[in-house]
Amino acid sequence: MKINTPVSHRPVIEPMLSLINVVFLLLIFFLVVGHISADDHGDLQLLETRHQQVELDIASDDWLYVTQSGECIYHEQTVPLDQFTDLFKPAQAVYIAVDASLTMGKLNQVITRLKQLNITELSLITQLEEKKNR
Numbered sequence: 001m002k003i004n005t006p007v008s009h010r011p012v013i014e015p016m017l018s019l020i021n022v023v024f025l026l027l028i029f030f031l032v033v034g035h036i037s038a039d040d041h042g043d044l045q046l047l048e049t050r051h052q053q054v055e056l057d058i059a060s061d062d063w064l065y066v067t068q069s070g071e072c073i074y075h076e077q078t079v080p081l082d083q084f085t086d087l088f089k090p091a092q093a094v095y096i097a098v099d100a101s102l103t104m105g106k107l108n109q110v111i112t113r114l115k116q117l118n119i120t121e122l123s124l125i126t127q128l129e130e131k132k133n134r
Contacts, residue, residue: 058095063125068099070106081113090118097125 065073072079074087088094094114098107114122 058093060097063095063097064110066096066098066102066107066110068101070102070109072110081109084113084117088114088117088119091121092119093121093123094119095123095125 061075067073072081072084079087096107096110111122
């Protein structure tokens with residue numbers, strides 16, 4: 001006697017379907033949790049900007065100017081970073097005026113060199129944007 005077993009045309013993926021659903025739900029869960037926790041920065045305080053005109057106690061001739069190429073000018077003379085020791089004393093206040101298109105990498109080299117000389121009072125000179133009349 002020959003018994004015909006019915007051939008099923010169901011795909012084999014059915015046992016894997018629940019596993020795929022669980023993996024998909026875990027993926028969505030971690031995307032949502034990762035996005036929420038990325039906004040939490042602890043006790044970070046953001047900088048505040050105040051548009052105030054501050055009177056400086058130092059003449060603009062005594063400012064350290066940094067050009068777009070990273071060149072430093074002090075008292076109208078170009079000064080390499082390794083000669084800062086001759087110009088600045090520890091605990092001296094230094095006012096730095098930089099070109100608007102100077103990259104942070106080049107400015108960081110100047111600031112790092114000044115900090116190596118124990119100069120901790122650094123002020124960055126900026127220009128207030130004039131309000132446009134409409």
